[in-house]
Amino acid sequence: MSGRTSKSTVGALPDTTVDSSIVPGALTWLVWTLFAASVAVLAARVRLAGAWEIAGVLAIDGLTVLLWVVVTFFSGIVHSYSRRYMAGTPHETSFFAGIFGFTAIVMGLVAADHVALFWLLWLAMGQVMATLVGSVRGWKQARAAEQVARRYFLASSAVLGLALATLWWTTGSTTVSGIAAAPAGLGGPVWVLAAGALVLAAMIQSALVPFHTWLLASMTAPTPASALMHAGFVNAGGILLIRFAPVLTVDPTLMLAVVVVGALSALLGKLLKSVQPDVKSKLGGSTVGQMGFMIMQAGLGFFGAAITHLILHGFYKAYQFLSAGERIEQTSPGTATKQAPGVVGLAATVLTGIGGGVVFAVLTGEGMHFDSGIVLVMIVVITTLHAARSVVGQMSLSAPLRYGAVPAVFVPAIAIYALVYEAVSGLLGDLPIVAAPTELTVVHGLVVGGFLLAYVAVDTEYYERSTRLYVTLVNATQPPADTVLTTRREYNEH
Template sequence: MSGRTSNQTVGALPDTTVDSPSVPAVLTWLVWSLFAASVVVLAARVRLDGAWEVPGVAAIDGLTVLLWVVVTFFSGIVHSYSRRYLAGSAYQTGFFIGVFGFTLAVMGLVAADHVALFGFLWLAMGLVMAKLIGVVDGWPQAQAAGAVARRYFLASSALLGVALTALWWATGETTVSGIAAAADGLGGPVWLIAAAALVLAAMMQSALVPFHTWLLSSMTPPTPASALMHAGFVNAGGILLVRFAPVVTVDATLMLGVVVVGAVSALLGKLLKSVQSDIKSELGCSTVGQMGFMIMQAGLGFFGAAITHLILHGFYKAYYFLSSGGRVERTAPTGRDRHETTFADVAVVVVTGLAGGALFALLTGKGTSVDSGLLLALFVVLTTLHAARSVVERTALSATARYAAVPLAFLPALTVYALVYQAISGVLSGLPVVSAPAELSALHVVVAVGFLAVYVAMEAGLHERSHRLYVALLNASQPASSTVLTSTEEYNEH
């Protein structure tokens, strides 16, 4: 038996217009103004060609204006949501300054062309997010979580510094665009150091396994900050790989390694999610998995698809974090295995997946020939089908009705994904590398077959039969001990 508890409000909702600091209102207005301006700039960029730049300092291309629109929109939602969520809080003003500062840092990062400016803004972005994670003064666990995140972000910034220094040494260029233009001549130990450092920096910032601990330890920030973190901050790894795509695509072996790294995180994120008992941790593990899918797409050479995935995942995850309070419910054991799989379940999923793959190939042209586009179609179908099934499972529909609901939810979602992918690829057309499909090799096939086998086994619930695996997953998903809440009194922020 399961059901939601009655929704009761204790006292009146706070009035955000009475005795409220002016800073939240002003910054909320400013960020929405930035969003409106970004939309205008995006429209102008689509219609007008040519270089928009401050030579040697900043360059405004399709990726820049697209991410300006996305970042300011998410930030606007967080600002507006937080005005009521944090009304009366002692740290309200500091929180808004932090969120607005983070927004400006990201907007600057995606426009930065000089490597020193790029590295500085990457560092600033991480430090501001660490501050938001530990924004509640006097709460030891919050301060510890901020410190854990800060160590990872500093390490990521150090790796990026190594990569940028090595690339400057190898090419003599001091701008991102200059390095991209000279990437054809890269190779040897210096390039290998730079490429490895770039991939590791991206993995840390996007919380891929084994660097996921900072994300699972960051459960102390206000929910709007968590939404901004999971919908925006973790996407930085994908943005880094896209900006330096000409560097990482020099060697096919490195690209295959990126695919493997993404596949491991995608699978482990899904496994770790299955042993979580609270909503925020479950969403955190889901982010680890989704970032794995995004990195896989970059590793296959489909950088436009990676940007599409991180944007759509941002909308998905922001919604689920901001509505997470509505998902709290009291549930009693039913005696039914929720992973009980029937032949009808398998048939519906297989037929729906095949139909989705054909639809994606028709709309995008990817997967119509024997190349890495087949793997892109496979990964897109898997992640979209999983999201659709998750939505259907939360409904009160009967088992029979769910058979029809899965394709009804999945096929429109996949259509949206494919159309957005096509539109974003068009916006990014001026970048040095938007699509550089990897040549399909036997190792790619091995990775894909292994990934699909493990994924299907998890969908069938086979992993739940091993108590040893359960314990291992539980241990692997534990946050840093200093960030764990051990007493209900420690939740009292006042």
């Protein structure tokens, strides 16, 4: 805030002038080198066809190289940001080892073809992330949050292990690609067990309701770790579903169940975010909702759209977390105002959304037929419009200018979304299933209606008129009590 000449601090600030380990600098250089190499591999993959694999162990396809580029880019940003953020802290070296190790594990995971290797890397990914959540060893709350996260991630790994073992036994194949190539042999109670376990593992890892507690408890993690978690780790659920898309698409009923599961988290995430008192918790609630949208897209049969969503959400959420301190600095209680949008605002929002939906449909061809593509367009419109309104909401604009600013931000944004979707779908062309639209049902109609009602209720702040609903939402967002920092004294890690 302008005009301030001093800042109140808790405890002594770290001494950033002392000699520090060469590890942070070396790992930062190495991860950016991996990013450059990943870009080169992606360019080669676009030009060269054919299988790149170590038979039965690793398989490098379009999804692999695309995620290598995305993961190393996010990780490079986090490494560079952490050079200053973590400077002088007693756990600086171990923190950098953790985020680099996490990056290497994820790069291995998206290339793993043997089911045992895939499972081991999934397990390792969760355990490293749990350690990052508890990076600040001086906080008992951080240690408690680490244990909460570790239990959830172990549960996800156990459920995934059950799914992979069942699929191995059913198909006789020891590889992910082999299982994906044998959907004709799937069905019956054994398939239900395997497919249900895959969806459950994805739900836990992506912090969908009711497994969102670990994410809300993870706010003790250093902000760079939170950025990596929300921009990368939670996306593992979507990656899991696209890898095993042929297993999930065997029965339309399961796909419909995935839509419902994602829809509930998308709606509740929107509501949970609205009652959060701090910046990071609001972003956590937003992530719950966005992961719900991603899972919905997979359930609709648009796996390429799910990957597009996780990439774009990753960019948006990484920026939001790494700039969280700036948002706090620019906000004061006395200047915060709440204004209901009113009839004109709602009308402008609806017209803007319709226009954006038309743009997306024209550029992608989705939503032109009477199938789940119509719901996909609605999801993209809602998420992109929400992001555009958030950006405009941070500007000091009068109401008339705001009505014009939202479309000015939203229409180019949804056009970019559509173009990225087309590019991603092209890169994923060597996967067994990229898009498998499903027939529209009454359930899809109910989901659409529920979304519209919920978003109107939140945007008009109608939910605040019900004390019972507000209290219920507040209670539903409370992480375990032993993970919450309650006094200023507890924030001193030095």
